[in-house]
Amino acid sequence: MGAVALDQHGNLAAATSTGGRTGKLPGRVGDSPIIGAGTFADNATCAVSCTGKGEQFIRHNIASRISAMMEYGGRSLHDAVKSVMGQQLKPGDGGVIAVRRDGEMVWQQNTKRMFRAMSDSTGMFKVKTWAD
Numbered sequence: 001m002g003a004v005a006l007d008q009h010g011n012l013a014a015a016t017s018t019g020g021r022t023g024k025l026p027g028r029v030g031d032s033p034i035i036g037a038g039t040f041a042d043n044a045t046c047a048v049s050c051t052g053k054g055e056q057f058i059r060h061n062i063a064s065r066i067s068a069m070m071e072y073g074g075r076s077l078h079d080a081v082k083s084v085m086g087q088q089l090k091p092g093d094g095g096v097i098a099v100r101r102d103g104e105m106v107w108q109q110n111t112k113r114m115f116r117a118m119s120d121s122t123g124m125f126k127v128k129t130w131a132d
Contacts, residue, residue: 002049004099012047014039036064045070052094060088081106
């Protein structure tokens with residue numbers, strides 16, 4: 001499970017738990033919570049939490065890559081997430097939730113199912129289970 005947040009002072013935070021996948025090998029510890037790989041926050045860009053096949057998120061340093069694409073490449077949050085999901089990750093690897101410092105929220109997965117929700121201070125609230 002993962003969470004990203006933007007507080008009233010403009011601070012970003014991300015958190016990711018271990019063991020989010022079903023059907024994993026007994027005793028396997030999730031890899032996605034590693035800072036930079038599956039969880040990352042930088043007040044200058046975004047907060048990101050990833051879940052799925054942790055080894056792929058580690059191998060490609062997905063969470064901090066999204067932030068770096070924004071900071072150094074001038075990419076939007078949506079474009080950065082779409083890029084890593086399409087270029088670094090393979091179908092079935094997992095998903096990403098992210099929030100930008102201005103409150104823009106993005107989620108994307110390349111799996112059939114990923115439980116996710118988002119809300120904001122205006123009352124917007126969305127919950128999804130299956131791929132969009």
